[in-house]
C-alpha cells in the first residue's frame with residue numbers, strides 16, 4: 001500500500017524522533033511542509049541545548065522561517081509525532097501555521113484537543129486545521145520504549161491514554177467544535 005502524503009511526512013517526523021532517541025532525548029520529531037516539500041526537519045534537543053524551549057516543533061518552526069525568509073508560515077503544514085504542548089501551540093498560532101498533523105495525543109498536556117484546544121480557540125486571531133492519529137501507534141511506541149527504558153520515570157499521559165484515540169486518521173475540522181469566520 002502506498003502511503004498517503006500525511007503518512008509519508010509523518011514517517012520523516014518519526015525518523016527525526018529516532019535521532020532524538022539516539023541522542024537520549026525524549027523522542028519527538030517534527031517536519032514542516034510547504035507545497036509538498038519538506039522545508040524543515042527537527043527533533044527534541046532539550047537536553048543537548050539545555051533549553052526547555054527546544055522542542056521539535058519550535059526548532060522546526062525557526063528552520064522553516066529561515067528557509068522561506070518569512071515569519072508567516074500560513075501556507076505550511078507541521079507534522080509532529082506527539083500532540084504539541086501549549087508553548088508550541090502558541091508558536092504555531094504566531095506563525096499562522098495552516099495545518100497541524102500529529103501522531104499520538106497527549107491528554108495531560110496537549111494543546112491541540114488533548115488537554116485543551118489552543119489551536120482552535122475562539123477569540124484568537126488564527127486557527128489551525130488539525131489532523132490527529134497519523135501513524136499513532138509508531139509515534140506512541142517510540143515514546144513508550146524510551147520511558148520504559150528509563151524505568152522509574154513517570155510515564156507520560158499520552159501513553160496511558162493512547163488507546164482512547166481510534167485507529168487511523170481523525171481530522172478535527174475548524175467547524176467541528178468552533179465555527180471559524182474567515
Ligand SMILES: [Zn+2]
Nearest residue numbers: 055084085088
Ligand atoms: Zn512543545
